[in-house]
Amino acid sequence: MTQLAFHPLRDALYQEMHSRPFQVITSPARISHISVLNSSGGHDEQFHHFQQLFTALGVAPPVIDDVCIQEDIGSFRVRREKHLEFTTYTFIDFSATDDENPFATTGVTPLPDGWLRGLPGQLVTAIHLSVKRSDESDELMIPEVKRHFEGMRLVGSSPQQGDARVWTSFQLHDDGFGRFLICNRRMSDSQIGRLCQRLMEIETYRLMALIALPDAKHCAPALSEMDGQLADLTARLSKGGGLDEPAILAELTDMAARVEDYRAHTTFRFSATRAYHDLVLKRLAELREDEVSGHLTLTEFLTRRLTPAVRTCQSVGERLEDMSKRIDRVSDMMRTRVELSIQAQNQQLLASMDRRSKIQLMMQHTVEGLSVAAISYYSVGLIKLVLEALYDAGVEFDKNLAVGISVPVVIAGVWLATRKIHKHFLALAKEQRSADLADEMARNKAKKK
Template sequence: MDLLLNQLDLHPLRAELYNELHSRPFHVLPCPAQVTHIAVLTTPDQRSAQFRHWQDLHIMLGEDAPVEDVSCYEATFGSLRIRREMHMEFASYTFINLAGGEDHQPFRDTGISPLPEGWLEQLTGTVVAAFHIDIQQATKSPKTELAQIRHWFEGERLVGSSPWEGKARVWGTFKLHSDGFGRFMVLNRDMSDSQLGRLTQRLMEIETYRLMSLLALPLARETTPSLNDMDQQLAVITQSLADNHDLDEREVLADLTNIAARIEAFRAHSTFRFSATRAYHRLVLTRLEELREDELSGHLTITEFMTRRLTPAVETCESVKDRLEDLSRRVDRASDMMRTRVELAIQSQNQQLLSSMDRRSKIQLMMQHTVEGLSVVAISYYLVGLLKLALDSAYDAGLDFDKSLVLGLSIPVVMALVFFGVRLVHHRFIKLAQKQ
């Protein structure tokens, strides 16, 4: 069978396509554990610097540094487990501290506590998401547990749920705390290490994608006043066209071109961000469905909180994107109407010009006929003069005839010949012009 497969033409990406589904495996987390997740926006130029910084961490921890930068890399250094994942526009770092015992202090001992001093501060890129997840065993007294949780979350309003058929309880605030990090707490009741890892992975993805999806909201708010202004300008121009007022077509076309240029500038600046927001929002909704949450009495679930807060923000971005597209189409239609108006005006001018040229052509034709008549007289006059000289020579040579009579009779003959000759030449030129 191997020999048969080797004889087939295999796609060069076949192995890579198989490995793609296994490139980012779920974590396997014991309880208790402390996790810190950081997502950093990165440019292509910063990726190489981040990888060198990642290699420095291995050296500082006394391990061999990785040689090749891959999309997902995980390593374990004693009680510290670290993972680096590269995404389309950001890099994520997950630090898992397995040294904390039952008596550890939540959110004082975190996933980044074992890191070498000063390493994290030198990380390049722009931090978007940074939060701690503390995993503990659930207590048997929910009331005592809730009082402790409020203290650990610094008195902020809690959002909580019981995912996966009540096998755990998850608490969070979706706010920044005094240390500048967000916080989540997972209280394990009856979950295996692999289930804890999948649940923690879902929480990290929900929070990271939530923040990434909101990056477009400030841009949408910044763009809206300009859209309102352009919308008003376009409405005035369209109404003027509808009222058929006398307009300066050149000025109106310049205004429309300016509006179109501004719209294209906004689209070029925002299309990727708005499209990314829609994609991240869909990922958030998918991850929320996978939590299969049950409500904790008196608290919003994570899904309810996201639906109430995140969805309107995403819809605002979608609305601004739709307005940009709608304005672009309306400007195109107004420009088409304006161009049609200009073309009709040009056609009217051309018609007037053609009419004027036709009148001039008729005048020139009449003048030509007049000139032709005069030219017939002039040519006939010279021909008769030549004929008179010929008659005089013949009479002097001895021919006996009446010179005056012959000359008089030749005048109408000469004029008739000249007239028909001129007309013949005239018709030949007309036919030649018609053929061309």
């Protein structure tokens, strides 16, 4: 084995499955569980504050900021877990008895004074769980349970085929904490530990899933307004006629910017809501609970209240995606109209340029005729000077006859030279026009693709 090449993450992957082990919790016990959102760069501050707790309790603080830190200090247990968005703290006091009020003391009671108030970050979940042994029937248990929940409506559950009873109200009490009362009938310490862990996770994930609901409620009215605005723009485009295209494009750009701003602020939150909701449903299924004396079970209560909220977030997220696509389609329609308008203007401009070129060509032919006459006149004048110089030098010939013969020769030569130059420029123009047509055809093919 020592000669094999191991993946560098092999050991870490094995340890990942054991990074957050279930606790073993004896009955009775008083448990407090809180979750705090992780702020940017706040992990070090939270860990330093966590170390101060150990110092205040008179034990050596942990040195490494692990994913899960658990320490038993006498009859008091401290546990800290790091998650992606939040950090959880669980405090368990095993010194309680079954005879006392289940919420007279809690898991935070042994904490040093002021430590909890100084905890960095924004607190999301705060619940007390009280575990007690009880063999009472439901009829005798319910009146006693109601006294511990300040008269609030109860939600009851009988998990694990009736081996325990779980009572809660899913509301905050006078101390700012929620409450769960667990009456253990036949569960082992390991089973109670797993049950408490699932209840704490259900409450934490439930609240984390609901964080996105205010964002969804904020976006919904604006989306309805933009939906009507977009429908009006589409109707105006379908009717055609004179439209203020720059104003419409500006309106579409403004709507697109607002939609993208909403998406930037909500996409991650809505995705996290779906993930947390799935975790809540999974933890509820693991409870395998039955109804208790006609009370709503945890699953019935949460699926009735939580699922609609999650569906609202999902619906708003889908509406944002749909609105973005619709705006893109309307923008494409507007761009097509603008391009067609530009092409029509270009055709008119080309036609006007074509008419101007024809006029210029006619003027050019006229100028060419005058140019031939002018160049021929000056050329004959130069030839006449040359002939006179030759005659004065003693060469005998008829000057007038020579000048007369040179006139048609010069005119023919000038005319031929002018035509040759003209043909050369026409050939260059045809080559340029062919190149332009080829480029335009290539662009049209690319657009079709």
